[in-house]
Amino acid sequence: MKKKYTLSQMIITAAFVLGICLPMPLWLLVGGRLKGGIFSGGGEMRDLAQMPVLSAENYSTYPREFEAYLSDHMPFRDALIAAQSTGDYLLFGSSSGKVIVGKDNWLFYAAKDDGDPIADYRGEYLFTQSQLEDIAQRLSEMRDELAAQDIEFVLFLAPDKERIYSEYMPEEYGAPAEKYRYRQIYEYIRDNTDIRIVDSLDALRDAKTKTDLPLWYKTDTHWNDVGAYVGSRALLAELGIELPDIDEGIYTPVMQEETAGDLARLLHLEFLLKRGDNECRLQGFEEKGETVAEEGYHSAAEHHNSGADERRIYVCRDSYCDAMLQYIGSSFNESRYVYWQFFDSADLFDYDPDVFVFEVVERYLNELMVIGL
Amino acid sequence: MVFSSVIFLWIFLPLVFLGNLLVGRKWSNIFLLLASLIFYAWGEPVRVIIMIFSVIINWAAGLLIEKTDHKKLFLAAGVAVDLGFLAVFKYAGFFADIINGIFGADFIPRPEIELPIGISFFTFQAISYIADVYRGKAKASADPLPVALYISFFPQLIAGPIVQYVSVEEQLKERKPGYEDMTAGFKRFLYGLGKKVLIANVMAECADAAFGMKSIGTGAAWMGALAYTLQIYYDFSGYSDMALGLGRIFGFRFPENFNYPYMSKSISEFWRRWHISLGAFFREYVYIPLGGNKKGKGRTYLNLFIVFFLTGLWHGADFSFILWGLYHGLISLAERAGLKKLQDKSIVLSRLICFVLVLFGWVLFRADNTSAAVNYISCMFGAGEKTALWELGNKKTWVMTAVAVIGAGPLQSLCPQKIKDKWKDSAPEALYCLLILFFCLAALAGNSYNPFIYFQF
Numbered sequence: 001m002k003k004k005y006t007l008s009q010m011i012i013t014a015a016f017v018l019g020i021c022l023p024m025p026l027w028l029l030v031g032g033r034l035k036g037g038i039f040s041g042g043g044e045m046r047d048l049a050q051m052p053v054l055s056a057e058n059y060s061t062y063p064r065e066f067e068a069y070l071s072d073h074m075p076f077r078d079a080l081i082a083a084q085s086t087g088d089y090l091l092f093g094s095s096s097g098k099v100i101v102g103k104d105n106w107l108f109y110a111a112k113d114d115g116d117p118i119a120d121y122r123g124e125y126l127f128t129q130s131q132l133e134d135i136a137q138r139l140s141e142m143r144d145e146l147a148a149q150d151i152e153f154v155l156f157l158a159p160d161k162e163r164i165y166s167e168y169m170p171e172e173y174g175a176p177a178e179k180y181r182y183r184q185i186y187e188y189i190r191d192n193t194d195i196r197i198v199d200s201l202d203a204l205r206d207a208k209t210k211t212d213l214p215l216w217y218k219t220d221t222h223w224n225d226v227g228a229y230v231g232s233r234a235l236l237a238e239l240g241i242e243l244p245d246i247d248e249g250i251y252t253p254v255m256q257e258e259t260a261g262d263l264a265r266l267l268h269l270e271f272l273l274k275r276g277d278n279e280c281r282l283q284g285f286e287e288k289g290e291t292v293a294e295e296g297y298h299s300a301a302e303h304h305n306s307g308a309d310e311r312r313i314y315v316c317r318d319s320y321c322d323a324m325l326q327y328i329g330s331s332f333n334e335s336r337y338v339y340w341q342f343f344d345s346a347d348l349f350d351y352d353p354d355v356f357v358f359e360v361v362e363r364y365l366n367e368l369m370v371i372g373l
Numbered sequence: 374m375v376f377s378s379v380i381f382l383w384i385f386l387p388l389v390f391l392g393n394l395l396v397g398r399k400w401s402n403i404f405l406l407l408a409s410l411i412f413y414a415w416g417e418p419v420r421v422i423i424m425i426f427s428v429i430i431n432w433a434a435g436l437l438i439e440k441t442d443h444k445k446l447f448l449a450a451g452v453a454v455d456l457g458f459l460a461v462f463k464y465a466g467f468f469a470d471i472i473n474g475i476f477g478a479d480f481i482p483r484p485e486i487e488l489p490i491g492i493s494f495f496t497f498q499a500i501s502y503i504a505d506v507y508r509g510k511a512k513a514s515a516d517p518l519p520v521a522l523y524i525s526f527f528p529q530l531i532a533g534p535i536v537q538y539v540s541v542e543e544q545l546k547e548r549k550p551g552y553e554d555m556t557a558g559f560k561r562f563l564y565g566l567g568k569k570v571l572i573a574n575v576m577a578e579c580a581d582a583a584f585g586m587k588s589i590g591t592g593a594a595w596m597g598a599l600a601y602t603l604q605i606y607y608d609f610s611g612y613s614d615m616a617l618g619l620g621r622i623f624g625f626r627f628p629e630n631f632n633y634p635y636m637s638k639s640i641s642e643f644w645r646r647w648h649i650s651l652g653a654f655f656r657e658y659v660y661i662p663l664g665g666n667k668k669g670k671g672r673t674y675l676n677l678f679i680v681f682f683l684t685g686l687w688h689g690a691d692f693s694f695i696l697w698g699l700y701h702g703l704i705s706l707a708e709r710a711g712l713k714k715l716q717d718k719s720i721v722l723s724r725l726i727c728f729v730l731v732l733f734g735w736v737l738f739r740a741d742n743t744s745a746a747v748n749y750i751s752c753m754f755g756a757g758e759k760t761a762l763w764e765l766g767n768k769k770t771w772v773m774t775a776v777a778v779i780g781a782g783p784l785q786s787l788c789p790q791k792i793k794d795k796w797k798d799s800a801p802e803a804l805y806c807l808l809i810l811f812f813c814l815a816a817l818a819g820n821s822y823n824p825f826i827y828f829q830f
Binding site: 013016021046074 | 374382418419555559761762803817827
């Protein structure tokens with residue numbers, strides 16, 4: 001009698017064939033054509049593992065190296081990651097360890113090994129008195145050294161996104177702490193030194209009341225063009241350059257095309273989340289001059305302009321300055337922007353600026369403990 | 374190579390399955406042996422030689438036990454070599470610590486020897502072989518191939534179950550895996566894969582966060598302990614499911630290793646449901662040879678004490694594991710001495726109490742050392758700093774915890790037999806397994822995704 005195969009057995013067989021036997025040969029045949037699809041995402045910002053070559057030297061480590069390579073290049077990886085992220089996002093409203101999904105699909109950065117913004121939000125790791133004194137000492141020495149070269153020094157602080165949009169943080173994280181490092185640093189430097197320090201926090205909170213549009217991207221760690229304008233306006237005011245406020249009718253915040261930011265990329269959900277976020281820009285503002293960037297990732301850039309402030313300004317910065325550049329650059333004839341990870345005082349003195357600005361976002365305030373020329 | 378990895382799922386398993394089909398029954402044993410050696414060598418490229426050596430020694434010992442008049446001598450020699458492997462590779466550092474603790478630090482140098490993968494399992498399998506031959510329960514194999522395959526077979530090589538030779542002796546010689554074996558085996562494998570990837574790994578994140586804190590709030594400490602209790606069950610039983618499933622695919626029927634242990638009403642029952650093969654090994658080769666319960670109450674208690682001591686020691690070369698074993702042993706002895714009469718009064722209460730006792734045992738097991746365990750337990754009773762639950766996990770963690778608790782026994786216990794019968798081998802069940810496979814593959818891909826905000830140079 002012919003053996004009858006049950007539907008259950010056929011489904012299991014199909015699972016085995018499709019899910020176990022076929023993926024690798026299928027990928028080897030057509031994988032190249034499937035790369036770069038809608039699930040491909042913006043990349044992981046790291047070098048993926050390379051295919052190891054077996055030799056006598058790496059015989060004992062070859063299996064681990066090969067598995068690392070396979071992990072980074074597994075068949076249908078982008079689509080599977082997108083499936084997992086989408087499932088987590090839609091079913092649990094939750095996220096990876098690096099991203100918190102807040103209310104109304106606001107995303108917040110939570111990486112503990114990259115500044116730990118949630119610790120800042122909760123008021124943890126406050127600076128000790130000794131640390132505050134040390135920072136003040138360093139900044140003062142830096143200011144004096146610059147002053148000896150006739151260079152003005154300004155410290156600019158930008159707050160974390162959680163600080164401005166705490167109302168979108170999940171309930172379980174509670175209200176932001178009343179005492180936190182950003183406020184500590186600002187008040188200590190302001191009250192105990194004569195260093196010029198710009199706090200953009202109050203200006204941003206004030207700007208929130210003047211526009212319905214967000215000052216930060218929902219799906220990115222950074223402020224948008226409107227938020228960056230508010231921050232830049234505070235900085236430029238310290239440098240004696242007045243820009244109109246966003247409610248004076250000269251520049252109007254407007255919502256523009258959809259976008260998905262770096263936090264959406266961390267979740268590998270750009271394809272899903274881009275509909276939830278928009279570029280916000282200032283209608284009426286036109287950037288003056290031209291930016292010339294050196295080659296390479298996080299490379300230095302210079303902005304050349306004319307008819308603006310003649311002082312040369314050198315900004316030692318992090319990525320928050322990306323959106324500020326158009327406003328600072330338009331206000332000065334010559335400006336240079338260097339990431340502080342790649343800062344070299346020789347480059348600064350070579351440029352011979354009139355003003356040196358150190359711009360740092362809240363989660364990287366620890367940089368102030370190692371700052372120096 | 375772990376079962377829940379891309380290399381196993383998409384390269385090793387399909388190649389071995391198809392290769393085994395192609396070579397046919399006649400060459401199946403040698404093919405599976407080669408595959409198993411490759412499997413082991415992938416994780417231990419150099420120390421695979423230890424396992425090969427163990428195979429040769431035990432195969433030879435089996436023959437010498439059967440064919441000579443010095444049975445006891447060769448059994449003792451074989452067991453000594455097997456335990457010698459463990460003594461050197463697993464316990465040398467521990468013994469050195471004990472000696473240095475007694476005679477002063479640096480009395481003897483502490484050897485830093487990395488533990489070869491699976492040595493605790495394949496060594497016990499080897500002992501099982503020569504012991505079964507000695508007792509006449511199994512025939513020594515003149516052909517080294519079945520013995521080699523028995524000791525090194527990849528499904529149970531790394532994490533068991535510890536299969537007694539006598540239970541697979543005939544299967545090593547004669548087996549005809551059919552379509553039903555393939556589908557039933559793969560289905561079992563998928564259940565195990567889901568337990569490991571979808572539940573155990575999520576519980577692990579929570580447990581690691583909790584046990585990684587120096588001070589932890591009461592609620593969070595209990596949550597962390599629960600998470601570990603679930604993690605170790607789903608991880609270990611998931612692995613056993615995968616091993617049994619893989620064995621079935623290739624025509625082997627291995628014994629069950631877990632039977633909803635968290636539904637136990639006593640610690641004695643727990644050890645009949647948890648890591649059943651280990652309990653069976655110690656019963657068969659330690660407890661019964663020592664006299665079991667046949668030599669009076671006092672001797673029974675001593676024998677049980679020895680078994681639980683060895684159980685703890687087998688799990689790891691640290692006093693915390695021995696303490697864990699003895700903790701279970703003491704409760705087991707108390708049950709024998711009369712505690713069980715109290716437990717029998719209420720099934721629900723006895724299950725709850727047993728679960729809590731087991732949970733405390735897992736704290737001893739998981740903590741870095743004994744003092745860390747004591748600290749953690751004190752945090753469970755309020756000695757620690759307040760901790761927000763979100764520091765241990767997120768919504769996914771809580772949902773999977775609920776799923777894990779329900780799936781660890783209550784669902785199986787409360788579900789009517791009619792529904793269980795209808796579900797078993799049904800098309801919806803098969804579709805459910807297909808979904809598990811998809812989610813597992815997605816999770817494996819997701820775990821490989823390691824993005825950064827800025828480029829990492």
